[in-house]
Amino acid sequence: MYRVVQFGTGFVGHFALRAIIEHPDLELVGVWVHSDEKVGLDAGDIAGTAKTGVLATHDLDRLLALDADCFCSAAGGDGREEWMTEVHARILEAGHDVVSSSIVGMVDPDSHPDGTLSRRLDEAAKRGGVSYFTSGIEPGFMSDTLPLALTGISQRWRSIRVREILDYSTYIPSEAEKILGDILGFGRPMEDQPILFTPGRLTYVWGGPVTLVARGLGVELDEVREVSERFPASDSFEVEGFGRVAAGTAEALRFELQGMVDGRAAIVLEHITRLRPESAPDWPRGDAGDGYYVDVEGDPNLHCHIACTGPDGDHHSGGILATGTxxxxxxxxxxxxPPGAISALDLPPLHARHLYRPD
Ligand SMILES: NC(=O)c1ccc[n+]([C@@H]2O[C@H](COP(=O)([O-])OP(=O)(O)OC[C@H]3O[C@@H](n4cnc5c(N)ncnc54)[C@H](OP(=O)(O)O)[C@@H]3O)[C@@H](O)[C@H]2O)c1
Known part of the structure; x- marks a missing residue:
C-alpha cells in the first residue's frame, strides 16, 4: 500500500484524487488546496466519492511531516514554474516521490530548455533519495509512450507525426482567462503574440515528447524547430465559461514542433486547436475526427487514432481524467x-493493475 498526498484539486487534480481514493493499492493521507473555499472540505466531497476523513488544507508543512510515500501534484504550474519548482524541491528533499502534471515541460528532464529548473529538481530528488516524474495525456502518454510503443513493430521508420486535433471550447480550466486567453491567445487580436508563441516557449512546454522519442529511438536531433499560426474568427461568438470571441480575433491555432535529423523533420508533434468546428476549414481534421493521431511512416506504415472521452462523453474530461490517471x-x-528526475523512458509499461471494475 502506497501512502499518497494529492497536491492541487483543479480539473486534473480532482480526477487524480478520485483515482487515488478508489485505487486498492493506494491510501490517501493528505490533500493540499490553493483555494480558501476548499480548506476543510473532505477529500471525498472534492472528488465526488464517499467521505474519506481526509480534510483539505493549505498547510504544506503538516503534509510534509506525514509519512507519505508520494505526492501527486496537479497544481497549475503554467507561468509560475519558479514557485512550483521550489515547492516540488521541498517535497522531494523531505523524502517523498513526486508524480506531477504541474511543470509540463519536465516530461523530458534531460533536455528541458531551463537547465537550472531541471537540475534543481533532479538534485532535490537525489538528495531526498526519491524520484520525480512528469506526465499527462499530452505532453505525455499520447506523444511519448504511445509512439514509442508503436515502433516496437517497426522494421524501419522514416518519420513520426503525433497530432492532437481538438476543439478546446469545453476545456475550461479554473484559470480560463489566463490559459485560453493569455497563454493560447484565443479571443485576442491577431497582432498580439500569445505567451505560447513567444520564441522558445513552445519548446519549453511541448518539446519534451519530441526529444524523448528521439532519445528512445536512438537518434540525435540537430534542433527542434517551432512553427505556429493562428486563424481569425469571421464573426463573434460566445464560449461558455470563457467569454466572447470577437470577430477578427483568434479562434484557432496550429503549431508544430519539428525534431530535425539531417535537415529533415523526422519527429513532429502538431496541435490543431479550434474553438468551434467550422473554424480554420483548410487545416487538417483527421480521418476519424477529433482526437489524437500517431503516424509512423516506415515498414510497416502505422496509423493510429485515439478518441479519449470521459464519463460525460466529452473529449476534454476524458483527456484530463487520463492525465490524472x-x-x-x-x-x-x-x-x-532510482532517485532523480526521470522520464517515461525510465519506467516499465504502466497498466491498470487491480482496476478491473465490471459494473
Ligand atoms: N500533460 C498534460 O496532458 C496536461 C493536461 C492538462 C493539464 N496539465 C497541467 O496540469 C496542471 C493543472 O491543470 P488543470 O487543468 O487541472 O488546471 P485548473 O483546473 O485550472 O486547476 C488549477 C490548479 O492550480 C491550483 N491553483 C490555482 N491558483 C493557484 C495559485 N495562484 N497558486 C498555486 N496554485 C493555484 C488550484 O488549486 P485548488 O486545488 O485549490 O483548486 C488547482 O489545483 C497545469 O499545470 C496544466 O498545464 C497537463
Missing part, C-alpha cells in the same frame, strides 16, 4: 525507480 497509475513504479 496517468500520474496515479505511475505511483508504484515511480516509488520503485
Amino acid at each position: 496517468r500520474l496515479v497509475n505511475a505511483i508504484p513504479a515511480v516509488c520503485a525507480a
Whole structure:
C-alpha cells in the first residue's frame, strides 16, 4: 500500500484524487488546496466519492511531516514554474516521490530548455533519495509512450507525426482567462503574440515528447524547430465559461514542433486547436475526427487514432481524467525507480493493475 498526498484539486487534480481514493493499492493521507473555499472540505466531497476523513488544507508543512510515500501534484504550474519548482524541491528533499502534471515541460528532464529548473529538481530528488516524474495525456502518454510503443513493430521508420486535433471550447480550466486567453491567445487580436508563441516557449512546454522519442529511438536531433499560426474568427461568438470571441480575433491555432535529423523533420508533434468546428476549414481534421493521431511512416506504415472521452462523453474530461490517471497509475513504479528526475523512458509499461471494475 502506497501512502499518497494529492497536491492541487483543479480539473486534473480532482480526477487524480478520485483515482487515488478508489485505487486498492493506494491510501490517501493528505490533500493540499490553493483555494480558501476548499480548506476543510473532505477529500471525498472534492472528488465526488464517499467521505474519506481526509480534510483539505493549505498547510504544506503538516503534509510534509506525514509519512507519505508520494505526492501527486496537479497544481497549475503554467507561468509560475519558479514557485512550483521550489515547492516540488521541498517535497522531494523531505523524502517523498513526486508524480506531477504541474511543470509540463519536465516530461523530458534531460533536455528541458531551463537547465537550472531541471537540475534543481533532479538534485532535490537525489538528495531526498526519491524520484520525480512528469506526465499527462499530452505532453505525455499520447506523444511519448504511445509512439514509442508503436515502433516496437517497426522494421524501419522514416518519420513520426503525433497530432492532437481538438476543439478546446469545453476545456475550461479554473484559470480560463489566463490559459485560453493569455497563454493560447484565443479571443485576442491577431497582432498580439500569445505567451505560447513567444520564441522558445513552445519548446519549453511541448518539446519534451519530441526529444524523448528521439532519445528512445536512438537518434540525435540537430534542433527542434517551432512553427505556429493562428486563424481569425469571421464573426463573434460566445464560449461558455470563457467569454466572447470577437470577430477578427483568434479562434484557432496550429503549431508544430519539428525534431530535425539531417535537415529533415523526422519527429513532429502538431496541435490543431479550434474553438468551434467550422473554424480554420483548410487545416487538417483527421480521418476519424477529433482526437489524437500517431503516424509512423516506415515498414510497416502505422496509423493510429485515439478518441479519449470521459464519463460525460466529452473529449476534454476524458483527456484530463487520463492525465490524472496517468500520474496515479505511475505511483508504484515511480516509488520503485532510482532517485532523480526521470522520464517515461525510465519506467516499465504502466497498466491498470487491480482496476478491473465490471459494473
Ligand atoms: N500533460 C498534460 O496532458 C496536461 C493536461 C492538462 C493539464 N496539465 C497541467 O496540469 C496542471 C493543472 O491543470 P488543470 O487543468 O487541472 O488546471 P485548473 O483546473 O485550472 O486547476 C488549477 C490548479 O492550480 C491550483 N491553483 C490555482 N491558483 C493557484 C495559485 N495562484 N497558486 C498555486 N496554485 C493555484 C488550484 O488549486 P485548488 O486545488 O485549490 O483548486 C488547482 O489545483 C497545469 O499545470 C496544466 O498545464 C497537463
